Amino acid sequence: SYVLTQPPSVSVAPGKTAIITCGGTNFGSKRVHWYQQKPGQAPVLVVYDDSDRPSGTPERISGSKSGNTATLTVSRAEAEDEADYYCQVWDGGSNHHVILGGGTKLTVL
Amino acid sequence: EEQLVQSGPEVKKVGESLKISCQGSADTFTYYWIGWVRQMPGKGLELMGIVYPGDSEARYNPSFQGQVTMSADESTRTSYLQWSSLEASDTAIYYCARLYDYGYYFDFWGQGTLVTVSS
Numbered sequence: 744s745y746v747l748t749q750p751p752s753v754s755v756a757p758g759k760t761a762i763i764t765c766g767g768t769n770f771g772s773k774r775v776h777w778y779q780q781k782p783g784q785a786p787v788l789v790v791y792d793d794s795d796r797p798s799g800t801p802e803r804i805s806g807s808k809s810g811n812t813a814t815l816t817v818s819r820a821e822a823e824d825e826a827d828y829y830c831q832v833w834d835g836g837s838n839h840h841v842i843l844g845g846g847t848k849l850t851v852l
Numbered sequence: 853e854e855q856l857v858q859s860g861p862e863v864k865k866v867g868e869s870l871k872i873s874c875q876g877s878a879d880t881f882t883y884y885w886i887g888w889v890r891q892m893p894g895k896g897l898e899l900m901g902i903v904y905p906g907d908s909e910a911r912y913n914p915s916f917q918g919q920v921t922m923s924a925d926e927s928t929r930t931s932y933l934q935w936s937s938l939e940a941s942d943t944a945i946y947y948c949a950r951l952y953d954y955g956y957y958f959d960f961w962g963q964g965t966l967v968t969v970s971s
Contacts, residue, residue: 744914776957778897785947785961786889786897792955829897833956839901839913841887841951841958846896 745834747844754850761817763847765830768811773832775813777806780846781826789828790815817849825851854878856948856962863968864938871934872965874948881929882906885951887958888922888933892944902951903931938969 748766755761765775777790788797790806793813803818817824830844855877864870874886888900901912905924912922924931931948946965949958 774955774957776955778958780897785964786949786958787961788957788959791957791959797959827896831957839899839911841899841902841956843889843897843899 745832745837745842747830747832747842749828749830749844749847751845752848752850754852755817755820756852757821758819761820761824761849761851763815763817763828763849765813765815765844766811767813767832767842770808770811770813770832773834775806775808776831777813777815778829778831779804779826780829786829820849820851822851825849854881854884854950854960856950856960858946858948858962858965861966861968863970866938866940866969866971868938868969869934869936870938870967871932872946872967874931874933874962876905876929876931876950878929881950882926884953886922886924886931887949887951888920888931889947889949890916890944891947891964892941897947900933900946905929905931938967940969940971942967943969 774792778786779789780786789800793808794806859873885902887902890898900916903910903922910922948962950960952959
């Protein structure tokens with residue numbers, strides 16, 4: 744079965760840049776999406792199609808992909824960015840198609 | 853814009869049955885797959901499966917196959933997740949979300965339903 748691998752945790756100082764990675768296979772044929780989940784809240788889409796942002800996502804949050812690694816970058820980190828982040832792809836070879844990463848907890852120290 | 857409103861929290865006992873719901877507001881509800889996502893206490897998101905409201909076709913994550921049933925009623929714009937016999941390990945928050953089919957990502961989420969199962 745298809746697997747997405749994320750680091751369990753990332754820490755960043757306020758004002759600095761945090762990088763959250765998502766590893767998979769055959770990424771060239773897949774689009775990667777990212778969700779942010781703050782404590783006690785439902786997840787929210789923050790990046791779709793590798794690097795596009797829905798309205799409402801601050802420009803400080805951006806996505807990219809290179810080879811078999813997708814990256815979510817949080818620039819000039821703020822306390823409000825502290826959350827869990829999940830990557831997701833569509834895998835046509837899986838019965839249920841939607842694959843979620845294990846999630847990364849971003850701590851703004 | 854779509855809004856997904858889920859049913860309220862549930863407290864059940866082991867062995868009981870349960871059906872929770874997710875109602876959409878938009879006329880287009882029928883045309884998008886709905887995903888059901890489990891979040892156990894302190895854990896990450898797990899995709900249980902997706903269901904198409906137009907015909908109730910469901911595709912399950914093998915980890916959840918046979919454990920739950922997903923369905924939908926297009927006339928009421930509602931998707932359902934049900935259990936025939938709950939276990940304590942079913943204690944979790946369950947989210948529904950709309951799968952946008954041009955990129956296959958979840959663009960709208962319900963607020964979540966907390967299910968607590970005790971022995």
